[in-house]
Amino acid sequence: MSTLKNSLYHLRLLDDLGKHNSFIHKVHPLIKLITTVFYLAVVISFERYDVSGLLPLIFYPMFIFLLGELPITPILKRLLIVAPLIIGIGIMNPLFDNSKVLIGNIYISRGWITFLSILIKCGLTVTASILLVATTGINRIAEALRMLKVPKIFVLQLLLTYRYFSVLIEEVSIMIRAYSLRAPGQKGIHRSVWGSFTGILIIRTFDRAQRVYQSMNLRGFRGEYINGYNSKITFKDFLYLMMWCFFFTIVRIYNIPLIIDRIFTGVIN
Amino acid sequence: MGNNKLIIKKLHFTYPGEHIAIKDISFVISEGESVGIIGANGAGKSTLLMLIMGILFPNTGEVLVDNRSINKKNLSKIRQQLGMVFQNPDDQLFMTSVYEDVAFGPRNYGLDEVEVENRVEKALAMVGISHLKDRSPFKLSGGEKRSAAIASVLSMEPEVLIMDEPTSALDPKSRRKLIQLLNRFKHTKIITSHDLDMVLDTCKRTIVIKGGRIVADGNTKEILTNDELLDNCGLEVPLSLQNCPVCGTKKEI
Structure with a gap:
């Protein structure tokens, strides 16, 4: 029963977090909604063997955590709630996809790579969605949806x-x-x-x-x-959206970790 | 007394399943009057309030507010004049903060945000909980929740305040505060309660209901000292009017 009461408390915790007044909270809800949807689309669009390309996308939730002044533990705990589901989806991959690939000096089954890719993708998308609610509040997300003529x-x-x-x-x-x-x-x-x-x-x-x-x-x-909110989209909001869209597009087109790796190994060689 | 604010004409209401809840009830409430409606459990008090508010519609008879009969078309306008505080404040507080809850009504009536803010501040100040405006309603104590629920109705500036069991589940201090608060309001008030001492303190007129019918309607003091009538209706004389429990001395009224 205490677990139930706790979940009620945690459910309302997101409402409370949504009322903070940080830089991220002040961004227009519609902008945050579009940014999140764009982010989700970019994360999902990565090929299943492409794990390294996904890594720079972790900067987005980190940025929101920092500038949104959000507590990390309770939000990551929510991520754990969906963990069994994510594992359930991905755990069969290592069994079915047995082909090997050489990474460094080690042979790894492609199945494990797709499993890892599913874990990262789910982790990033669920965190981004929780962060949207935690920095906007459900009422303002609804306002944004109405602006989109939903x-x-x-x-x-x-x-x-x-x-x-x-x-x-x-x-x-x-x-x-x-x-x-x-x-x-x-x-x-x-x-x-x-x-x-x-x-x-x-x-x-x-x-x-x-x-x-x-x-x-x-x-x-x-x-x-x-x-009662009647905020207008300002130039700052627009800039916020443009910067993220630019970052996500670059990450999607270029495999940044690979480029950095090449630069460094090139320099060393 | 002023104009007739509320006229209840020959109301009759039956719930599905043939349970007759209200039988031929008629009364008139004047502007500024405070009326207590009392009766045993199942007497029909809450049903009567729901009929007055237009949550339920009578099988026969009508409810007139300012001489306008309540119907589905004018319901929205009439509800602006009548503010109802529910028995359980948890049913009334559903937004994320006290401020949002108190602002819910005025916003629905299309007031601009400046006016909404004025009304919210005023309503919160009236019930003395301005300091709680950013708190989540679910984190408040019972008394604070009750005050927030009252503020959420006051912000609509209703002409008639209708309350269902306002003192239930309140501690003695919160109950006393609520009584003082109610006595400060100049609104027309209709209060249903089993807390007869509170009715005695806040209402000049009392209507007694039994089995869906009015059995008495008159001065509160006269009704609440009528032992036989109260006993017959499943009630008893308020504690403050009963004899001293220690020495048995009769109270002077």
Whole structure:
């Protein structure tokens, strides 16, 4: 149960981080959204054996961490949540792709290289997405999506789903507490009550969501979140976008680590 | 007393499953009046509030605010005049900060950001929680949450303040603060509660409901000292009006 409460706390931690006032937080949400999407596209576009080319892209999350004044541990912990999924996707590669490649003086299976490439790609994309939420806040991301003319209904869906998570977790933690107090010595919830537990949970969360929705309606909600931000995109924001796009494009076209390696080995030779 | 602010005419409401919740209820509330609605659990208090707010619509009868009958077309306008504070503040606070929550209503009514800020500051100052404006609502104590929920309604500058069990789950000091706060408001107030001492302190008029019907409507002091009536409705005389628990001396009213 404490784990559930912790996840609720962590879920809200991202909201809290989104309210900071650092250089990165001040960048227009639309610019941050486009930069992140561009970054994700560049990361994904790398060929599966190209690990070295990906490495310079690590500068982007590092830059956001530093200038966004964000705590590293809680954000990287979130990355660990998706780690089993990433490993699950990539772990079969070493088994299926047995062809060897020579790196330095060592022969390595290509499967391990693709596995490593999947790990790096997933790590970078998930971190970039978490950093976007942590430096922008979900409401401002929604604002950016509306500026991109994403239909109101989809944006609302996203926002309410995000809010609904916490309602769901709160209700689950209340029910688990009530259960564990009357079922001492049991680990988890016995499978005989799984059905009724889930059923009651759905009814409770529907009820709760209904009350929250009523309270929104009573305060004039008509299907659109109005968050009061009306910031304009400035030249600085534009410059921020251009610099990153330039950097990502260069990294995509040229394999920078390889070039540096050639320069150094050339100098040494 | 001023004009008739709220007219409830022969309301009748049945929930799906044939449970009759409200039977032929009629009353009039004047501007500036503070009215307590009391009754045992399941008497129909919360249903009545939902009918007044237009969350539910009656099977027969009507609710008039400033002589305008509530219907689906004018609901949005009428809700600007009526502010409801829910029994559980967690149902009312859903934004990421207290400020955002209090600003939610004014923004939905299309006010510009300067006016929104004015209203938020004013509402927070009225309930005394200006210092909490950047805090996350979920990190507040019960009393602070209640104050934030009230501020989120006050920022819409409603003419009528409707509260469902406002003192539930409050500690004695927070409860006392809330009573003082309510007494400072010049709004028309409708308060449902089981906390009869609070009703005694805040409402001049009280309506007693039993089984979906009004069984008494009149001066709060007269109603709350009517032992037989209260007992008949599943209630009891407020603690502050009961005899001394130590020596049994009768309280003077």
